[in-house]
Amino acid sequence: MAQKNNEALVLILAFAITGGLVGGGIWWFLQQAKSPPGAGLLPSPSPGKLSPPPSPLAVSALPEPTQVAAGTVINIDGSTSMVNINEALKKSFQDSFPGTTVKTAALGSNAGIKFLLQGKIDLSASSRPLSPAEQSQGLISVPITQDQIALVVGLDNPFQKSLTIQQVRDIFQGKITNWSDLGGPPATIRVINRAPTSGTYDIFQHLVLQDQPFGTTANIETMTRDFTTPILRMLGQDGLSYATYAQVARQQTVRILAVEGTLPGDANYPIQRQLYYIYKNPLSPAVQAFLGYATSPRGQAAIANLAQ
DSSP states (O other): HHHHHHHHHHHHHHHHHHHHHHHHHHHHHHHHHSSTEEEOOOOOOOSSSSOOOHHHHOOOOOOSSOOOOOTOOOEEEEEEHHHHHHHHHHHHHHHHHHTTEEOOOOSSEEEEEEEHTSSOSSOOOOOOOOOHHHHHEEEEEEEEEEEEEEEEEEEOOOOOOOOOHHHHHHHHHHHOOOGGGGGSSSSSSSOOOOOTTTTTHHHHHHTTTTTTTOOOOOOOOOOSSSSSSHHHHHHHTTEEEEEHHHHTTSSSSSEEEOOOTTOOSSSSSSSSEEEEEEEESSOOHHHHHHHHHHHHHHHHHHHHHHGG
């Protein structure tokens, strides 16, 4: 009789444990289902450096579309650093799904996020992470690719040396103002800074200046609008500025300076960041299709071809 009681007790305990495991699994699945695609995918970078980002293919929960309805229209605005990426994905997406239209503009990361919150666009291209305040308004960021920020001078600039991160920081804070202080000829360093509306401005301040303010010395000029081409035209023999590598890699009028002995394109180049597409909940079918495509092998191949 005692043996039967022990067997019954073992069975009851086994059922209880099994029920607990099943119930816990259901609870975990339901909690995961509540999270929007892409939410909380990438932590904020630590001061002074950008942590290696996860691959978009690894973090995106958005499926690659197999078909997209003709007549689908997607409006994108935002980062000037992502102009080439936007155009590459636009062409590839429209070629893959005839009858779809992707409209693109590039008025800066901050402007794109503002327009997204106002409901004027479907997707914001951003070269900076979302702030907590922006996330609290229902914005979700999806990492798309990694980018490097290049320091550029004019072709006629005689300075040929590599800069350290500390030297770059001191230049943009107004502590170093002459090329001779860097081993170059005696001439004022004419710093051309990007507009504060630029996401590249924000991330450069974060990564290089360690969230300290830019300098306000007489040799530093801050642009009022975020356009790269006018900056490059202003460099001359003594100017220095910065831009996303993709925008200047094939430029014939500027030269890229090495930082810590490395140039953009090298895996060890120290000024790197993540680029994002940002959407506002709820996720529309059109935006889901485009993001699913952008993070798919086909979309990533279209982006990778830009560097070739």
